[in-house]
Amino acid sequence: MPATEPGDTSAAPSAGSRAAGAAPVPQRGGTPQARASAPTPRHQRTATARPRASAPTPHRRPAALHPGAWWLWALSLGTAATRTTNPLLLALLIAVSAYVVISRRPHAPWSRSYGAFVKLALAVLVIRLLFTTVLGSPIPGSHTLVTLPEVPLPDWAQGIRLGGRVTAEGLTFALYDAMKLATLLICVGAANALANPSRLLKSLPGALYEMGVAVVVALTFAPNLIADVQRLRAARRLRGRHDKGVRGLLQVGLPVLEGALERSVALAAAMDARGYGRTAQVPTAVRRTTAALTLGGLLGVCAGTYGLLTAAGGTYGIPVLVAGLAAALAGLWLGGRRTVRTRYRPDRWDARAWLVTGSGVAVAAALFLAAARDPAALHPGVVPLVAPSLPLWPAAAILVGLLPAFITPAPETPAPETAAKEPS
Numbered sequence: 001m002p003a004t005e006p007g008d009t010s011a012a013p014s015a016g017s018r019a020a021g022a023a024p025v026p027q028r029g030g031t032p033q034a035r036a037s038a039p040t041p042r043h044q045r046t047a048t049a050r051p052r053a054s055a056p057t058p059h060r061r062p063a064a065l066h067p068g069a070w071w072l073w074a075l076s077l078g079t080a081a082t083r084t085t086n087p088l089l090l091a092l093l094i095a096v097s098a099y100v101v102i103s104r105r106p107h108a109p110w111s112r113s114y115g116a117f118v119k120l121a122l123a124v125l126v127i128r129l130l131f132t133t134v135l136g137s138p139i140p141g142s143h144t145l146v147t148l149p150e151v152p153l154p155d156w157a158q159g160i161r162l163g164g165r166v167t168a169e170g171l172t173f174a175l176y177d178a179m180k181l182a183t184l185l186i187c188v189g190a191a192n193a194l195a196n197p198s199r200l201l202k203s204l205p206g207a208l209y210e211m212g213v214a215v216v217v218a219l220t221f222a223p224n225l226i227a228d229v230q231r232l233r234a235a236r237r238l239r240g241r242h243d244k245g246v247r248g249l250l251q252v253g254l255p256v257l258e259g260a261l262e263r264s265v266a267l268a269a270a271m272d273a274r275g276y277g278r279t280a281q282v283p284t285a286v287r288r289t290t291a292a293l294t295l296g297g298l299l300g301v302c303a304g305t306y307g308l309l310t311a312a313g314g315t316y317g318i319p320v321l322v323a324g325l326a327a328a329l330a331g332l333w334l335g336g337r338r339t340v341r342t343r344y345r346p347d348r349w350d351a352r353a354w355l356v357t358g359s360g361v362a363v364a365a366a367l368f369l370a371a372a373r374d375p376a377a378l379h380p381g382v383v384p385l386v387a388p389s390l391p392l393w394p395a396a397a398i399l400v401g402l403l404p405a406f407i408t409p410a411p412e413t414p415a416p417e418t419a420a421k422e423p424s
Contacts, residue, residue: 065408067195068203069353074191076360077401080367081183082308084378085176088390089367089398090183096401097190104404105193106411117189121182128178133166137174139382141167172382203347205332217267228256286334294331300324352407359403366397 074097081093105111133148150163201213232252241251304321370391371378380388 064196064199064347065356065404066203066347066349066353067197067200069349069356070195070404071191071200072357073360073401073404074187074194076357076364077190078184078187079308080364080398081180081187083364083367083371084394085180086378086380086388086391087176087179088388089378089394090179092395092398093183093363093401094186096398097187099402100405101190101193104408104411106196108196110197111193114189114193117185117192120189121185124182124185125175125178128174128181129171132170132174134162136161136164137167137170139167139170139173141165141169141383141385143168143385145171169382169385172385176380176382199347205335208332213271225256225260228259232256290331290334292331293327294335297324297326297328297331300327355407356404359400363398363401366394366400370394370397 077093077097081090084090101114105114144165145168146166148163148166150161153160153162229252232255233248236248236252241248300320301324304317304319304324307315307317307320310317367378370393374391377389377391378394380386
């Protein structure tokens with residue numbers, strides 16, 4: 001028998017052990033039963049016994065802001081814009097609304113309307129300056145920029161002229177006045193870009209629900225028509241057919257009208273299935289009281305708004321407006337008794353909504369107070385032509401309108417279209 005080294009473990013077992021039926025020591029790569037019965041090293045036992053970490057609990061996002069708060073905030077900024085013609089303050093109001101829109105605008109198709117309102121505001125500026133250049137301005141001026149050829153008009157057109165002198169004072173006055181309207185349009189565009197129209201419709205009072213549905217349907221009808229026209233024109237181009245001119249328009253118009261009719265029938269059937277237009281029975285006295293309060297309240301709101309926008313009605317504007325709002329709200333509350341419907345998960349008016357609304361109201365109140373105490377700072381003169389100055393405390397009050405950009409939740413990032421590929 002050959003000799004064996006003392007530390008040699010590869011030697012064959014003795015005949016006695018084989019005869020006794022002892023199983024060989026399982027080697028690495030043996031059968032699964034053998035690997036399962038083999039002792040586990042200590043470090044592997046510790047790793048196996050360690051409990052698996054639980055999945056992190058997903059963070060619950062705060063609820064979105066009430067859409068009515070966005071509208072009140074934006075309308076308050078627009079009201080503040082009507083109290084001044086200072087271009088610096090108006091530009092600051094535009095900057096405040098733009099910053100809030102950029103930081104809190106959700107990723108939705110309806111939120112892209114802000115750019116359209118900005119373009120509309122720019123068009124208002126250009127049209128107003130063009131009219132002042134062509135038709136002249138009632139503001140006298142001594143700085144003549146250009147003299148256009150004047151067209152003689154008949155006697156019945158007294159007070160109107162075409163052409164003539166174009167002064168710097170007249171253009172400046174037209175620019176200041178047009179900027180006020182442009183700022184109001186941009187503030188309304190901010191409300192359209194921040195407030196979800198469907199959630200706003202759900203938050204309307206019961207008396208205005210049917211009117212709100214009609215407005216929302218009318219506003220979504222035009223985008224659907226445009227999408228249908230683009231789709232049909234793309235299909236005709238793919239088929240090698242002509243899609244421009246009168247002939248192409250006629251051949252595309254019929255399918256578009258047919259699709260609009262089918263969509264209208266389907267919408268009418270869906271609205272009828274959901275009980276749209278059904279009202280509850282209320283006493284005759286309640287209906288008459290509702291009509292009187294609503295009509296009187298709306299007239300009061302119109303008269304109060306006119307008083308606020310004019311210098312002569314500053315004394316009676318606020319009381320008439322408050323009384324009109326109270327009467328209109330009472331009429332809407334009574335009118336809601338005729339509408340039988342329920343709300344699923346209604347939006348709550350929480351503390352953030354109060355803060356957002358309060359920030360806009362604070363800006364409007366500060367501009368009203370500044371217009372009463374220092375009207376020269378909020379309405380810079382153009383005769384003589386001087387550079388406008390920036391009043392400090394009204395400008396600081398306008399910055400309060402930035403509060404919604406810091407207390408409202410950030411918009412949700414849209415999910416990617418394709419999921420990430422798992423590593424192999």
